[in-house]
Amino acid sequence: MKTYPTIGEELYTFTHKSGLRVFVLPKKGFNKSFAIFAADFGSVNNVFSCDGVKIRVPDGVAHFLEHKLFEEEEGNVFEKFSALGASANAYTSFDMTGYLFSATRNVYESLEVLIQFVQNPYFTDENVEKEKGIIGQEIDMYRDDPSWNCFFEGLRAMYEKHPIRIDIAGSGESIAKIDKTLLYQCYNAFYAPENMILFVGGDVEAERVRETVEKVAADKPSPTVVTSFPEEPAGVSKRETEAKFPVSTPMLSLGFKETPMEDAVFAEAVYEVLGTILFSKSTSLYQDLYAENLIRDSFSSGYSQGKGYAFFQIDCESPDPEAVRRRIFAHIEKVRQEGIRAADFERVKKSVFGASVRLMGDVEKIAHNFVPLAFRGGDFLTYPDVIRALTLSDVTDVLENGFSEEKSVLSVVRP
Amino acid sequence: MDIQIKTLAEGIALYMLPDEKFKNCVQGIYFNMPLKKETATALALLPRLLTAGNTKYPGRSKITLKTEELYGTRVQCGTEKQGEAQVISFVGDAICDRYAGEALYGEVQSLLKTIILEPKTENEGFSEEVFKREKESLREDIKSIINDKRRLALIRCSEEMCKGEPYGIRADGTEEDLDALSPKGVYALYQEMLKTAKVDIFVTGAFDKAVAEKAAEEFATILGGRQAAYPETTRNKAGLVRYVEDKENVQQGKLVIGYRTDVDPKSDDYYALMVYNAVFGGGTASKLFNNVREKMSLCYYASSGLEKAKGLLFVQSGIEFSKYNVALEAIGAQADEIRAGNISDAEFYGSVQGIINQLRSYKDSPGLILQYYRRQLPFGALCDMETVIEKIGAVTPADVKRIAEKVHMDTVYFLNGTGGDSI
Numbered sequence: 091m092k093t094y095p096t097i098g099e100e101l102y103t104f105t106h107k108s109g110l111r112v113f114v115l116p117k118k119g120f121n122k123s124f125a126i127f128a129a130d131f132g133s134v135n136n137v138f139s140c141d142g143v144k145i146r147v148p149d150g151v152a153h154f155l156e157h158k159l160f161e162e163e164e165g166n167v168f169e170k171f172s173a174l175g176a177s178a179n180a181y182t183s184f185d186m187t188g189y190l191f192s193a194t195r196n197v198y199e200s201l202e203v204l205i206q207f208v209q210n211p212y213f214t215d216e217n218v219e220k221e222k223g224i225i226g227q228e229i230d231m232y233r234d235d236p237s238w239n240c241f242f243e244g245l246r247a248m249y250e251k252h253p254i255r256i257d258i259a260g261s262g263e264s265i266a267k268i269d270k271t272l273l274y275q276c277y278n279a280f281y282a283p284e285n286m287i288l289f290v291g292g293d294v295e296a297e298r299v300r301e302t303v304e305k306v307a308a309d310k311p312s313p314t315v316v317t318s319f320p321e322e323p324a325g326v327s328k329r330e331t332e333a334k335f336p337v338s339t340p341m342l343s344l345g346f347k348e349t350p351m352e353d354a355v356f357a358e359a360v361y362e363v364l365g366t367i368l369f370s371k372s373t374s375l376y377q378d379l380y381a382e383n384l385i386r387d388s389f390s391s392g393y394s395q396g397k398g399y400a401f402f403q404i405d406c407e408s409p410d411p412e413a414v415r416r417r418i419f420a421h422i423e424k425v426r427q428e429g430i431r432a433a434d435f436e437r438v439k440k441s442v443f444g445a446s447v448r449l450m451g452d453v454e455k456i457a458h459n460f461v462p463l464a465f466r467g468g469d470f471l472t473y474p475d476v477i478r479a480l481t482l483s484d485v486t487d488v489l490e491n492g493f494s495e496e497k498s499v500l501s502v503v504r505p
Numbered sequence: 506m507d508i509q510i511k512t513l514a515e516g517i518a519l520y521m522l523p524d525e526k527f528k529n530c531v532q533g534i535y536f537n538m539p540l541k542k543e544t545a546t547a548l549a550l551l552p553r554l555l556t557a558g559n560t561k562y563p564g565r566s567k568i569t570l571k572t573e574e575l576y577g578t579r580v581q582c583g584t585e586k587q588g589e590a591q592v593i594s595f596v597g598d599a600i601c602d603r604y605a606g607e608a609l610y611g612e613v614q615s616l617l618k619t620i621i622l623e624p625k626t627e628n629e630g631f632s633e634e635v636f637k638r639e640k641e642s643l644r645e646d647i648k649s650i651i652n653d654k655r656r657l658a659l660i661r662c663s664e665e666m667c668k669g670e671p672y673g674i675r676a677d678g679t680e681e682d683l684d685a686l687s688p689k690g691v692y693a694l695y696q697e698m699l700k701t702a703k704v705d706i707f708v709t710g711a712f713d714k715a716v717a718e719k720a721a722e723e724f725a726t727i728l729g730g731r732q733a734a735y736p737e738t739t740r741n742k743a744g745l746v747r748y749v750e751d752k753e754n755v756q757q758g759k760l761v762i763g764y765r766t767d768v769d770p771k772s773d774d775y776y777a778l779m780v781y782n783a784v785f786g787g788g789t790a791s792k793l794f795n796n797v798r799e800k801m802s803l804c805y806y807a808s809s810g811l812e813k814a815k816g817l818l819f820v821q822s823g824i825e826f827s828k829y830n831v832a833l834e835a836i837g838a839q840a841d842e843i844r845a846g847n848i849s850d851a852e853f854y855g856s857v858q859g860i861i862n863q864l865r866s867y868k869d870s871p872g873l874i875l876q877y878y879r880r881q882l883p884f885g886a887l888c889d890m891e892t893v894i895e896k897i898g899a900v901t902p903a904d905v906k907r908i909a910e911k912v913h914m915d916t917v918y919f920l921n922g923t924g925g926d927s928i
Binding site for chain 2: 096097098117118119120121122166168169171172173174175176177178192193194195220221222223224225227228230231233234235236237292335336337338339341366370371372373374376377380381383386387407437438440441442443444445447448450451452453
């Protein structure tokens with residue numbers, strides 16, 4: 091058991107004999123429990139070898155698999171959760187797939203259902219075909235979302251080879267190629283205990299979670315799986331990209347290709363603090379752009395890092411995206427020249443620290459942040475402490491070495 | 506955890522739910538105004554004017570600077586349509602003092618107070634410069650409604666459905682109404698709001714009750730008492746079904762079906778309507794999910810939701826253009842099934858448990874606790890979650906069948922592609 095005095099939390103960790111890692115975060119006085127059972131398998135794992143056999147899969151397989159796991163021989167697993175009063179869902183990201191439920195009653199029974207259904211694939215020709223209609227509509231829904239497209243086109247321009255370029259759900263053509271054999275191949279490769287994490291938090295006891303895991307977790311061997319990533323150039327593929335959408339004003343996403351860091355928790359912390367120093371609404375940059383009607387209220391930024399990729403993006407709407415880019419470049423350069431003021435650094439640290447403490451009050455948000463970092467050896471519960479421990483030179487180093495104009499991409503969606 | 510209610514002055518009440526288990530504290534000040542065409546756009550502009558032009562914090566950046574100093578306190582000011590009321594809100598969400606290591610509550614309260622009471626003015630109006638800029642900014646936001654097609658379809662359906670009723674008015678404002686606004690006119694409306702609106706002050710999360718009470722009392726003294734009530738919402742009956750279509754360059758058709766329910770939100774029948782909605786399209790136990798999505802593979806999402814005060818129910822789905830008739834028929838068939846009393850045990854029990862699970866989950870979030878209680882205010886006595894859970898638990902399949910007779914299709918809206926056949 092590990093304690094975190096800064097946030098008043100405790101975490102229990104153990105490894106099942108199969109290799110499955112389990113994390114339990116009991117929250118006293120809370121009503122809800124929340125669990126994520128996750129596989130280290132996302133859209134970027136598209137070329138891999140399993141016990142020496144090399145496979146290349148069509149785009150959207152991890153996501154397709156996520157949909158299909160909910161099917162069991164007796165029918166839909168949602169029904170089992172509903173009968174227990176629990177609410178289940180799942181999601182696929184670039185890096186992982188997570189199956190989750192929230193419940194205020196029958197927590198351990200729901201946990202059994204969660205573990206069991208993820209361990210029991212049931213794919214048939216018929217149920218695989220049926221899902222293509224549903225996923226096809228999910229893909230079309232995203233095709234109507236201009237901000238999602240703006241974000242994604244930016245990534246595609248930024249990464250020339252890396253599979254982060256691939257749409258998580260794939261395309262109509264790519265999912266047409268998916269069949270049950272392929273799904274079983276991926277399942278057997280990646281849904282192995284050593285490649286999975288279970289996180290349970292909220293109104294739970296660590297011991298009872300352990301008993302439940304002992305009772306239902308499969309003890310099967312994990313194959314050796316290696317995902318191969320193509321060599322990605324350090325630079326970007328294109329500096330600009332543009333698409334047309336029925337929007338009111340142009341949308342833009344200015345992205346910077348960054349170098350992934352070894353310590354993922356530190357990377358998130360240092361980029362969040364630096365990003366806030368550079369681009370928060372308290373900056374002269376925001377103030378000036380707003381006063382000149384170049385941007386509106388919405389002006390956001392954020393950092394993402396995963397398997398072999400890292401980027402920082404700034405998103406807003408503007409009648410003149412090129413002008414916004416020029417101003418952002420000039421602003422970054424000015425801060426580099428003048429240096430970050432100690433007062434600004436301390437204020438922003440307080441702000442980011444406070445936001446992270448608030449987040450720790452919400453078990454779902456903890457889980458969603460904790461699991462992807464745990465796959466990379468990080469501990470999200472240390473986040474507030476990591477922020478407190480940041481030094482001005484940590485932040486300055488990233489400012490000096492990152493946010494390079496040459497490695498930036500301007501993605502614009504125009505009416 | 507019981508809600509503590511205190512009348513601070515006539516028309517101004519304080520609602521407190523302290524709980525030390527939380528890491529943050531949410532304080533919100535709400536002004537309840539009637540939703541009217543003449544004032545909707547001005548009221549939508551108001552929170553922007555107050556956050557952009559303040560004597561103590563000139564400009565949004567200065568307010569952000571302050572919230573950063575206050576450990577990343579989130580300050581949100583805006584308007585929201587609730588039935589036929591337009592609620593203007595000022596909310597601060599801060600971590601509690603023991604994690605910050607300093608007293609934040611009073612600072613956040615005083616920041617909200619400053620935003621509400623000390624705007625930058627000139628010639629008995631808002632500052633011209635701020636006014637002009639915020640007006641243009643709101644205009645862009647109004648225009649940008651077209652960016653989110655799912656939301657756009659829902660807005661279009663409700664405004665077509667409730668044409669001529671206050672509910673059909675956009676609480677975010679319209680461009681036409683924006684043109685007619687002046688700094689003096691909006692300032693006069695602002696004064697009216699301060700003096701006449703029904704005011705609710707909420708504090709939830711971890712905080713010191715005495716401190717919160719004292720601050721709220723001081724604020725109420727400045728505002729002064731008023732004779733005020735929650736704006737009334739009218740409920741109309743459905744007539745012949747109307748079919749409305751818009752065409753836009755979209756990849757997927759967005760279908761929204763508006764229903765009117767003849768159910769009084771203050772009656773126990775409302776709990777049966779909640780279960781009806783859950784069985785119809787509330788979640789994964791629902792008929793829409795299991796039949797329209799899972800069995801027929803027509804869509805990725807097909808769900809239903811309620812608007813309590815107005816008694817409306819909306820079904821939303823994203824479908825292929827050519828599947829319009831099939832989907833419309835399939836959704837209608839699910840409603841017919843409920844009316845015929847064909848509700849399986851799994852559908853019924855799963856839906857009831859889904860609502861209960863959600864209600865209990867609210868108790869774990871200061872923000873959700875606040876919204877849960879605040880949204881009940883226009884409907885009389887406040888019920889805690891366990892009381893509502895009991896009422897939901899008492900609903901029978903026969904009640905749902907009976908309520909189904911009171912749910913009538915009113916308007917079918919389809920956001921179609923530019924290329925396809927018209928409906």
